[in-house]
Amino acid sequence: GGTGVISAADTGAPLTGGTVTLYSSTGAIGAEATIGKTGAYAFRNVPRGTYAVLIRPAGEAYAPTWSDGASSSADADYFSMSTSSLKKNFSVLRAGSITGKATSTQQWGLTLELWQFSGGTWTWIDSSWSQSGTAFTFAGLAPGVYAVTAFSEGRGDPEAAPRIDVGAGATVDVGTVTNVPVTAGILRGTVAGIRAASDVRVVATAADGKSYSA
DSSP: OEEEEEEETTTOOBOOSEEEEEEETTOOEEEEEEOOTTSEEEEOSOOSEEEEEEEEESSSSBOOEEGGGBSSGGGOOOEEEOSSOEEOOEEEOBOEEEEEEEEOSSTTOEEEEEEEEETTEEEEEEEEEEOTTEEEEEEEEOSEEEEEEEESSSOOOGGGSOOEEEOTTOEEEEEEEESSOTTOOOOOOOOOSOSOOTTOOOEEEOTTSOEEEO
16 A cells, blocks of 8 residues: 655645545546545555556645646656555645636626646636626636636637646736637627517627627
8 A cells, every 4th residue: 555644845734634546557546545634645455556646635725736746647747556565745736826807798797717738738627607897716726827718608719818827826817808809890780670679689600600699
């Protein structure tokens, strides 16, 4: 099996809660251990092989961290468990966050999606709904490169969004995030033949399939 202590990288203090999960070299999820009040964890009866661990701290002060401070499985350090007892200590990084303000072409708001870039690909991390004109926060983030997409219908494209570098413990204010294209124009018109227009919705669909409504 394997034992060790999980500590905070910035203070050296032991972590007081969370889990440690083993991943094999093929990406398969293995055993999971609970982190005790002294930061200690223990795996029992683990077969010999090559593994990485993902540490998920309790709360949002520290970020989910892979072996040796990596923020993704692609960058994790794999180690060999070839003895009946292996002691290995790990540390976790302080979490960062992304804040901003959402604005929408629709008065009822829009969906925000958070993506992380690692290993040459974008991975969906989280999503939330935000009313137009309100602030948003994505917290508990591992250091890395992110993008925030916004849309009312369909899906956002992280490749088309600005890249956001988040450091350990840093809060990055991205300003205004909107579903309005940078090169957007204005389409105006009048809906005729309707007595009560309070419940009428007009949808314009572009050639690329994206829709905008008012």
